[in-house]
Amino acid sequence: MPINVTVWNEGRHEKNDTEIGKVYPDGLHGAIKKLLETDGDFLITTTTLDDPCSGLPDELLEKTNVLIWWGHMSHEDVPMELALKVQNRVLRGMGFIALHSAHMSRPFRLLMGTSCTLKWRDGCRERLWVTDPSHPIAKGLPETFELKTEEMYGEFFDIPKPESVVFTGWFNTGNVFRSGCCWTRGAGRVFYFQPGHETNPTFKLPEVGLILKNAVHWAYRVNILPSIDCEQVTSPLEG
Amino acid sequence: MPINVTVWNEGRHEKNDTEIGKVYPDGLHGAIKKLLETDGDFLITTTTLDDPCSGLPDELLEKTNVLIWWGHMSHEDVPMELALKVQNRVLRGMGFIALHSAHMSRPFRLLMGTSCTLKWRDGCRERLWVTDPSHPIAKGLPETFELKTEEMYGEFFDIPKPESVVFTGWFNTGNVFRSGCCWTRGAGRVFYFQPGHETNPTFKLPEVGLILKNAVHWAYRVNILPSIDCEQVTSPLEG
Amino acid sequence: MPINVTVWNEGRHEKNDTEIGKVYPDGLHGAIKKLLETDGDFLITTTTLDDPCSGLPDELLEKTNVLIWWGHMSHEDVPMELALKVQNRVLRGMGFIALHSAHMSRPFRLLMGTSCTLKWRDGCRERLWVTDPSHPIAKGLPETFELKTEEMYGEFFDIPKPESVVFTGWFNTGNVFRSGCCWTRGAGRVFYFQPGHETNPTFKLPEVGLILKNAVHWAYRVNILPSIDCEQVTSPLEG
Amino acid sequence: MPINVTVWNEGRHEKNDTEIGKVYPDGLHGAIKKLLETDGDFLITTTTLDDPCSGLPDELLEKTNVLIWWGHMSHEDVPMELALKVQNRVLRGMGFIALHSAHMSRPFRLLMGTSCTLKWRDGCRERLWVTDPSHPIAKGLPETFELKTEEMYGEFFDIPKPESVVFTGWFNTGNVFRSGCCWTRGAGRVFYFQPGHETNPTFKLPEVGLILKNAVHWAYRVNILPSIDCEQVTSPLEG
Numbered sequence: 016m017p018i019n020v021t022v023w024n025e026g027r028h029e030k031n032d033t034e035i036g037k038v039y040p041d042g043l044h045g046a047i048k049k050l051l052e053t054d055g056d057f058l059i060t061t062t063t064l065d066d067p068c069s070g071l072p073d074e075l076l077e078k079t080n081v082l083i084w085w086g087h088m089s090h091e092d093v094p095m096e097l098a099l100k101v102q103n104r105v106l107r108g109m110g111f112i113a114l115h116s117a118h119m120s121r122p123f124r125l126l127m128g129t130s131c132t133l134k135w136r137d138g139c140r141e142r143l144w145v146t147d148p149s150h151p152i153a154k155g156l157p158e159t160f161e162l163k164t165e166e167m168y169g170e171f172f173d174i175p176k177p178e179s180v181v182f183t184g185w186f187n188t189g190n191v192f193r194s195g196c197c198w199t200r201g202a203g204r205v206f207y208f209q210p211g212h213e214t215n216p217t218f219k220l221p222e223v224g225l226i227l228k229n230a231v232h233w234a235y236r237v238n239i240l241p242s243i244d245c246e247q248v249t250s251p252l253e254g
Numbered sequence: 255m256p257i258n259v260t261v262w263n264e265g266r267h268e269k270n271d272t273e274i275g276k277v278y279p280d281g282l283h284g285a286i287k288k289l290l291e292t293d294g295d296f297l298i299t300t301t302t303l304d305d306p307c308s309g310l311p312d313e314l315l316e317k318t319n320v321l322i323w324w325g326h327m328s329h330e331d332v333p334m335e336l337a338l339k340v341q342n343r344v345l346r347g348m349g350f351i352a353l354h355s356a357h358m359s360r361p362f363r364l365l366m367g368t369s370c371t372l373k374w375r376d377g378c379r380e381r382l383w384v385t386d387p388s389h390p391i392a393k394g395l396p397e398t399f400e401l402k403t404e405e406m407y408g409e410f411f412d413i414p415k416p417e418s419v420v421f422t423g424w425f426n427t428g429n430v431f432r433s434g435c436c437w438t439r440g441a442g443r444v445f446y447f448q449p450g451h452e453t454n455p456t457f458k459l460p461e462v463g464l465i466l467k468n469a470v471h472w473a474y475r476v477n478i479l480p481s482i483d484c485e486q487v488t489s490p491l492e493g
Numbered sequence: 494m495p496i497n498v499t500v501w502n503e504g505r506h507e508k509n510d511t512e513i514g515k516v517y518p519d520g521l522h523g524a525i526k527k528l529l530e531t532d533g534d535f536l537i538t539t540t541t542l543d544d545p546c547s548g549l550p551d552e553l554l555e556k557t558n559v560l561i562w563w564g565h566m567s568h569e570d571v572p573m574e575l576a577l578k579v580q581n582r583v584l585r586g587m588g589f590i591a592l593h594s595a596h597m598s599r600p601f602r603l604l605m606g607t608s609c610t611l612k613w614r615d616g617c618r619e620r621l622w623v624t625d626p627s628h629p630i631a632k633g634l635p636e637t638f639e640l641k642t643e644e645m646y647g648e649f650f651d652i653p654k655p656e657s658v659v660f661t662g663w664f665n666t667g668n669v670f671r672s673g674c675c676w677t678r679g680a681g682r683v684f685y686f687q688p689g690h691e692t693n694p695t696f697k698l699p700e701v702g703l704i705l706k707n708a709v710h711w712a713y714r715v716n717i718l719p720s721i722d723c724e725q726v727t728s729p730l731e732g
Numbered sequence: 733m734p735i736n737v738t739v740w741n742e743g744r745h746e747k748n749d750t751e752i753g754k755v756y757p758d759g760l761h762g763a764i765k766k767l768l769e770t771d772g773d774f775l776i777t778t779t780t781l782d783d784p785c786s787g788l789p790d791e792l793l794e795k796t797n798v799l800i801w802w803g804h805m806s807h808e809d810v811p812m813e814l815a816l817k818v819q820n821r822v823l824r825g826m827g828f829i830a831l832h833s834a835h836m837s838r839p840f841r842l843l844m845g846t847s848c849t850l851k852w853r854d855g856c857r858e859r860l861w862v863t864d865p866s867h868p869i870a871k872g873l874p875e876t877f878e879l880k881t882e883e884m885y886g887e888f889f890d891i892p893k894p895e896s897v898v899f900t901g902w903f904n905t906g907n908v909f910r911s912g913c914c915w916t917r918g919a920g921r922v923f924y925f926q927p928g929h930e931t932n933p934t935f936k937l938p939e940v941g942l943i944l945k946n947a948v949h950w951a952y953r954v955n956i957l958p959s960i961d962c963e964q965v966t967s968p969l970e971g
């Protein structure tokens with residue numbers, strides 16, 4: 016059975032900034048799709064904020080197994096009602112992969128319960144280290160690899176303690192970052208991945224492609240919660 | 255320096271249900287205050303939903319070091335704006351102790367990011383077990399003690415993985431529950447404690463008094479976050 | 494590629510206690526093998542303490558992907574040298590599933606670093622609850638199921654905090670237990686499962702079969718550590 | 733009641749390497765004692781490997797509340813019997829603080845259950861970041877501080893997932909490290925702190941002094957386990 020992967024991209028930088036067009040002529044969503052489509056298990060849909068229903072009509076959200084989210088300048092234009100629907104869908108078993116500046120997106124912050132704030136600086140050099148080598152998302156990766164130009168994201172990153180820190184980032188600015196983090200929320204799984212600034216060719220790197228493909232497989236769950244409502248028990252007592 | 259403890263109680267059951275008056279003539283907040291006031295470190299304020307500003311004017315919230323919250327039938331009458339202020343205050347270092355049915359309160363759910371739902375049944379018998387004996391909240395407690403009548407809360411409890419499960423509950427109904435759970439959120443600490451149904455004399459038990467006093471000390475933090483806003487770094491590069 | 498599963502059984506109760514022969518005529522290892530062999534991915538080998546090399550010659554250990562361990566009365570007859578080899582093999586990526594009284598086995602205790610002690614009582618009734626429903630080991634299971642007769646194992650269970658408590662046990666004795674626990678050690682994964690007393694027909698239950706099959710798949714890793722030796726770095730400096 | 737702190741130092745580098753005498757004329761144990769003795773709560777004893785009973789006679793070990801351990805070149809000269817006693821004492825509630833190269837010491841490795849290996853390189857520059865700002869060990873510290881010369885310790889560090897990573901290290905070599913890590917073992921608490929190479933003046937820094945004092949307070953527990961033996965339950969059944 017194929018895995019329904021939906022790539023949601025804000026898609027507004029692409030309209031305003033000619034720089035991005037040079038790096039990602041098909042938009043960030045197009046580049047991410049291209050990274051994923053070498054995996055025959057995935058049925059990939061791309062969508063953007065300016066598409067109908069802010070890009071996520073109910074039908075699409077319900078059939079999505081794993082949702083990938085890239086957003087930056089327009090977090091507040093995602094209706095709170097939609098953000099709550101995404102959160103609810105995760106609790107019912109959908110995987111959620113938040114990329115780069117999506118740390119401040121509404122669905123991610125609702126799922127975390129913290130401010131998700133951090134330090135940042137453009138145009139730095141990063142080295143990623145695998146700090147949970149037995150994790151499925153690290154499968155097949157070298158122990159470290161370099162991103163020649165990336166936006167520095169630095170600690171303190173205000174997130175709940177991750178269940179795994181798969182990657183830790185080193186920056187030439189003297190900063191460190193928990194760059195790849197995992198959580199469980201309800202029946203769903205959440206992965207945050209720090210690299211992916213809109214003007215850097217990060218989504219062309221084979222290592223990043225492997226990470227995203229691994230992350231989709233890891234986040235894809237067939238388990239479901241018995242319920243996400245409170246349930247009164249009326250059966251006869253044990254004992 | 256004293257610890258400013260604020261006990262927020264919904265306080266509506268007390269107005270409608272004469273049963274409760276027999277158990278807690280001074281309200282749940284009065285009973286909780288009485289449990290805490292044997293600790294000379296605490297400066298205790300009680301407040302209820304029907305007090306001005308839903309019981310939590312800004313000035314009171316800001317000076318509170320640890321907020322204890324009991325609510326049940328009127329979760330939706332707590333303004334979302336206030337719930338968001340409580341969440342924000344936790345991220346900036348306030349302790350938060352959610353009691354019993356406060357698992358569905360707005361501040362707790364905002365801090366967790368999950369549905370916080372569970373199974374329930376009135377009028378059961380519970381046995382609490384210490385499952386993290388080195389934890390400060392378990393200090394001085396026996397390895398187990400009984401609550402002759404309590405409301406059963408049963409798994410699956412939809413919460414993020416706790417950093418510690420200090421207490422696990424056994425019920426004569428055949429259910430189990432993570433009855434005392436700890437999390438860090440921002441610079442703040444959160445403790446959820448399951449016992450405390452409004453018609454059961456739970457808040458008269460010395461073991462519960464000890465747990466709450468321990469929890470206040472544990473949740474009280476003087477550390478603060480450098481910031482809960484994103485921060486651009488512009489200092490010269492390291493290297 | 495098949496998964497090499499080795500079922501190591503102490504195998505001494507079977508020689509001394511005619512009770513067990515009635516429940517498990519092919520030994521505990523035979524019963525466990527039978528539970529697993531409906532999964533076509535597994536190549537299963539059974540072995541016992543009284544086989545050559547205490548049942549685990551180097552060649553067998555090295556080719557094993559997931560080792561299942563049942564022991565009880567003769568933990569101290571497993572040579573410490575072999576226990577250390579098993580630990581080392583786990584760190585290099587082998588999965589390790591410790592069943593029931595294997596909580597006191599040498600390899601498990603070496604991997605945990607704690608005493609692994611607990612309370613116990615024969616001939617009780619148990620109910621298992623799924624407390625991490627999105628975990629791969631819980632896939633396909635009902636939210637709860639009963640074991641009509643099992644040995645009670647009760648808290649406090651002296652183990653390092655599990656990365657997941659997939660199952661929590663309720664006992665008719667008033668006890669609770671973290672009955673299914675997961676840890677990562679080096680490149681390897683460890684699962685402890687509490688049910689499985691030698692005179693109870695636990696290893697005939699379809700739910701237990703599903704749990705063990707899920708656990709083998711979960712514990713099977715192809716990731717390996719770059720090294721389990723310290724490594725001096727002599728490459729040119731970054732900067 | 734004072735906290736009995738024992739500083740155990742291998743003390744052999746000091747005898748062979750005149751470099752160290754210049755930095756630490758009273759030995760590493762002397763320098764660590766000096767950092768701690770500004771805290772009036774501590775009763776500090778120093779001891780070394782070449783003292784009687786390898787520096788830890790039973791009486792001293794039993795009365796120690798928090799044991800600080802520095803070792804490097806002679807890990808294998810600590811008798812395994814003593815290492816096991818230290819492990820057992822931690823399980824019964826003693827705090828254990830392992831410094832720098834003590835990551836390969838016998839007591840630490842017994843408590844972890846992993847290889848505890850890492851990458852290393854002499855004479856580097858390090859920057860420590862607070863990555864768990866609400867943790868008691870981070871109390872009073874700035875968000876980051878520099879160690880002008882330290883030995884680089886780099887990932888992958890083969891340890892069980894820490895309950896908290898209080899500090900993360902950045903190195904000018906392009907490496908990162910979980911430099912301050914916490915675990916619970918039995919009734920005891922364990923802290924590992926990476927800085928502290930024998931020829932660097934790390935144990936003269938006020939920030940390091942504050943960290944060690946905080947760590948002693950955090951690791952000091954009065955809780956004890958009900959037992960670290962298995963216990964048969966024979967009381968009447970609940971139900």
